[in-house]
Amino acid sequence: MENSGGIQASLSGRYATALFELARDEKKLDAVSASLATLKTALAESDDFRRLTTSPLVSREEAAKAIAATAGAMALDPLTTNFLGVLARNRRLGQLGAAIRAFSALAARHRGETTAEVTSAHPLSSDQIDALKAKLKSQLARDVAIDLTVDPAILGGLIVKVGSRQVDGSIRTKLNSLAHAMKG
Structure with missing residues (x-):
């Protein structure tokens, strides 16, 4: 293998x-x-x-x-x-x-899937996980296994990491970006 x-x-x-x-x-x-x-x-x-x-x-x-x-x-x-x-x-x-x-x-690799590490502020429902899997499958063109972690510190939104790519849609990051922009 x-x-x-x-x-x-x-x-x-x-x-x-x-x-x-x-x-x-x-x-x-x-x-x-x-x-x-x-x-x-x-x-x-x-x-x-x-x-x-x-x-x-x-x-x-x-x-x-x-x-x-x-x-x-x-x-x-x-x-x-x-x-x-x-x-x-x-x-x-x-x-x-x-x-x-x-x-x-x-x-996941053995099953032909890609693993997505997902961090959310609150536990996701099975419907939300299914919707996320469907969205990632359409973008990656292969089945996706979700490795879910809950971290209340991100306040809201999701952080999704697939391989070396990461999309940070957390409220904490958005607030930090806004605070940095306001400092000038």
Whole structure:
């Protein structure tokens, strides 16, 4: 499988590539993708889980036990559970968020999609996501997977990044531009 140099070059990218290849070979891409989506939500919403993955004070053994318990409670698939165990034993849980993003990009490429990283001030409804996918598909001439992040600091609007191109339609950026223009 061909990977972009950027994904393979990073530590999280190497972990994501290994997980992707295992999931692809065992025909478990959908199960692993669903488990990683659950983990991404947990990272965004749970301070305790985020602390577990980033704290240098948690030993390898404690992290491995906590991750095993957490994976069971979240009903993650066995491949993802083993992946988390490897990250915990290697003290790489801090790479989990980046590994999830890299895996999503690899899975999207495998399905023939382009991944668009979208940041909004508020969660988007499924209708809004579908409309955004349709608009991006018409502009890019290929299917688009949306990697959605919520950041209230942008105040409103969207920031859409596809590959190296970024369109910043956030209210924060527009207000900053207006303030800069008014300074003269």
